[in-house]
Amino acid sequence: MLRRAGPSLRHFLLQRNISAGHSSCSREAKMSRPVQARRLEGIDKNIWVEFVKLATTYSKVNLGQGFPDFPAPEFLREALMRALSGGNHMLHQYTRAFGHPPLVKVLAQFFEKLLGRELDPMTNVMVTVGAYQALFCCFQALVDEGDEVIIIEPFFDCYEPMVKMAGGTPVFVPLRPNPPKDGKLMSSADWQLDPAELASKFSERTKAIVLNSPNNPLGKVFSRGELGLIAELCVKHDVLCISDEVYEWLVYDGKQHIRIASLQGMWERTVIIGSAGKTFSATGWKVGWVVGPDRLLQHLRTVHQNSVYHCATIAQEAVAQGFQRELTLYGKPESYFVQLPKELQQKRDWLVQSLDGVGMKPIIPEGTYFLVADISPFKSDVPDVPNSDEPYDSRFAKWMVKNKGLAAIPLSAFYSEAHKNSYTNFIRFCFAKEEATLKAASDILQKWKQEKTSS
Ligand code: PMP
Numbered sequence: 001m002l003r004r005a006g007p008s009l010r011h012f013l014l015q016r017n018i019s020a021g022h023s024s025c026s027r028e029a030k031m032s033r034p035v036q037a038r039r040l041e042g043i044d045k046n047i048w049v050e051f052v053k054l055a056t057t058y059s060k061v062n063l064g065q066g067f068p069d070f071p072a073p074e075f076l077r078e079a080l081m082r083a084l085s086g087g088n089h090m091l092h093q094y095t096r097a098f099g100h101p102p103l104v105k106v107l108a109q110f111f112e113k114l115l116g117r118e119l120d121p122m123t124n125v126m127v128t129v130g131a132y133q134a135l136f137c138c139f140q141a142l143v144d145e146g147d148e149v150i151i152i153e154p155f156f157d158c159y160e161p162m163v164k165m166a167g168g169t170p171v172f173v174p175l176r177p178n179p180p181k182d183g184k185l186m187s188s189a190d191w192q193l194d195p196a197e198l199a200s201k202f203s204e205r206t207k208a209i210v211l212n213s214p215n216n217p218l219g220k221v222f223s224r225g226e227l228g229l230i231a232e233l234c235v236k237h238d239v240l241c242i243s244d245e246v247y248e249w250l251v252y253d254g255k256q257h258i259r260i261a262s263l264q265g266m267w268e269r270t271v272i273i274g275s276a277g278k279t280f281s282a283t284g285w286k287v288g289w290v291v292g293p294d295r296l297l298q299h300l301r302t303v304h305q306n307s308v309y310h311c312a313t314i315a316q317e318a319v320a321q322g323f324q325r326e327l328t329l330y331g332k333p334e335s336y337f338v339q340l341p342k343e344l345q346q347k348r349d350w351l352v353q354s355l356d357g358v359g360m361k362p363i364i365p366e367g368t369y370f371l372v373a374d375i376s377p378f379k380s381d382v383p384d385v386p387n388s389d390e391p392y393d394s395r396f397a398k399w400m401v402k403n404k405g406l407a408a409i410p411l412s413a414f415y416s417e418a419h420k421n422s423y424t425n426f427i428r429f430c431f432a433k434e435e436a437t438l439k440a441a442s443d444i445l446q447k448w449k450q451e452k453t454s455s
Contacts, residue, residue, distance in 0.1 A: 043161035047413040054398060060405030061440045066216065066370060068432040072282040073336050079321035083314045091314050098301050099127030099289070100316035106323040111272075111291045113330065115262050123294040126301060129311050130286035131246045131275035134300075136162055136307075137290070138208075138242045138271055141299035143168040147207035152193065153422075154414035156216045156244065172416050173201050175220065177423075185356065187364045188220035188372075195229055202233050208240040209233075211260060214247040217372055217414045217428040219365020221251055227260045235265040240296070246275040246288075249337045251367040252345040261292070268293050271300070276319040281340065281432070285315045344369055347431045347438060354442040355429075358449040369432035372411055376425050381452070392424040400427075406444045 048065065055062045062069075071077070083091050095101070101121070108121035119125065128134040135158060143149055145167035151159050153174045163170045175191040211230060213222040222230075234241050243260050251257045261270040271292040277283035290300060322336075329335040348364075351371055355362040361374040375396055382399045384392055393410035401407045411426035431438065 039165050043164055047157055051409055054401050055407035058401045059407035062407040063429040063441055064407035064409050066430045067283040068281045069437055070434050072280055075325055076280050076322045080318040083317040091317050094310055095313040097305055097310050100313055103127055103316045103320035106320050107289055110323055110327055126290050126297055127311050127316055128288040129308050131273050131288040133308055134273045134288045134290045137300040137303040139163055139166040140303040143207055148205040150201050150209040154217055159210050160416055171201050173198050185364055188218040188366050191218055191220055202237045206237055206239050208242055210242045212244040214367025216368055217370050219368040219370055221255050221366040224258050227258055231263040231266050241270040243270050244273045246278045247368040250341050250369055255366050271296055280322050287315050287319045351431045351438055358445045369430055371429050371431055372426050374425055375427055391420050393427055397427050404444050406441055
C-alpha cells in the first residue's frame with residue numbers, strides 16, 4: 001500500500017513546492033541572518049584536521065597523531081569477538097546511558113584499588129565516547145559564563161576551545177624549561193611551573209584548573225611536590241580540578257603516576273578522566289570514562305544524557321573484560337599495564353638515540369608516547385619568514401612532511417594563540433609505533449643529515 005502511495009506523494013510535494021514558489025534557484029538563496037552560533041567564534045580551526053590531512057597526503061612515515069600502529073592486545077580483540085558473536089545478542093542493543101553495568105562495576109573496583117576509597121559504580125563512574133567527550137562533559141557541566149579555567153601550557157589543544165564554548169575564559173600558565181647545565185639531554189621533568197606565577201593565576205573568578213599528567217605533548221609526569229602545590233591552591237581558592245590522566249599507565253624509568261584526587265582535600269573537587277584508547281592501545285574504539293564524586297558527576301550526567309546519551313555497548317563490554325583481566329593480573333608481570341610501558345620505554349629509548357644521533361635534540365619524556373625534539377640544527381633547510389603569522393615549527397613540520405615524507409606535530413599547536421610563538425623550535429613525535437616504522441623514520445632523518453653535511 002505504502003509503495004503505491006509513493007509516486008503520488010512525491011507528485012503532491014512537487015506540486016506544493018512549485019505553487020509555494022520553491023524553484024531549484026530559490027532553494028540556493030542565501031540566508032541573510034548569521035547562521036553560526038556566537039560560541040563558535042574563533043574556534044573553527046583545528047590543528048588535527050590540517051595535519052592529519054597533510055600526513056595522509058604526503059607522509060611515508062607518520063609519527064604525527066597519537067595512536068599506535070601495532071595491534072591492540074589479543075585478549076582485548078578476543079573479548080570484542082566474543083561480545084560480537086557470543087550468545088548475548090542484547091550486546092547489540094542500547095545499554096545503561098551512563099555506562100554499561102559490567103564496565104562501570106569493574107572500573108569502580110579498579111579505581112577503588114588505585115585511590116584507596118570505596119566507589120559506587122552507578123554514581124562515581126560514567127562512561128563516555130572517549131576521553132574527548134569526558135572533557136566536553138566537564139566543561140559544559142562545570143564552567144559558566146565568566147568563569148576562569150587555568151590551563152597549563154603546553155596543553156592538549158581541545159581544552160581551550162572547549163572552555164570557550166562553555167562561555168569560560170582560559171587563563172594560561174606555562175611550564176618553563178630549565179635546561180641542565182652539564183650538557184645532558186633535557187628531560188620533561190626540566191619543564192616546571194613557577195609556583196608564584198601559578199599562584200598568581202588563581203582568583204575568585206577561577207572555577208577550575210585542567211591538569212594533564214602525564215602530559216601531552218611533553219611527556220611530563222608531575223611530581224608529588226608539584227601536585228601538592230596545585231592541590232593546595234585548589235583547596236585554598238575552592239577550585240575544581242579536571243584531571244586528564246589518559247596516559248596514566250604510560251610512565252617510564254620507575255616513575256610513579258600520582259593521582260591528584262588521592263591528595264588531601266582533592267577527591268571532592270576532582271574529576272579523573274581516562275581512555276581505553278590509550279590504556280589498551282585501541283584509540284578507534286573511543287571508550288573513555290570519568291571517575292569522581294557524585295556531586296560533580298551528577299552534572300556531567302546531565303550533559304551526557306542531553307548530548308551523546310549512550311556509547312557503543314559492544315565496545316564497552318570488551319573494555320570491561322579487558323579490565324577484568326587486568327584486575328586479576330594487577331601488578332603482575334603478565335599485566336598489559338606492566339608490559340605496555342616496558343615496550344614503549346624501549347621504543348622511546350630507541351627514538352631518543354636516533355634523534356640525538358642526527359642532532360635533533362630530544363627532550364626525554366617521563367611518560368606518554370610522545371617525544372618533543374629540538375629542530376634547530378635543521379633550520380637552514382627551512383628558512384624563517386620574518387613577520388609570518390604562522391609559527392616557524394608549524395612551517396617546518398609542513399615542509400618536512402611534504403619534502404621528506406615524515407609527519408610530526410609542531411609544539412606551537414599545544415599553545416594558546418597568544419603564546420604560540422613562545423617555543424617554535426620543537427616538534428612532537430609519537431613513538432607508539434612498530435619497530436619498522438621507527439626505523440623508517442630514523443632512516444629519513446639520517447639521510448637528511450647526510451645530505452646536509454655533504455652539501
Ligand atoms: N586527553 C589527552 C591528553 C589526549 O592526548 C587525548 C588523545 N590524544 C585525549 C584526551 C582524547 O582521548 P580519546 O581518544 O579517548 O578521546
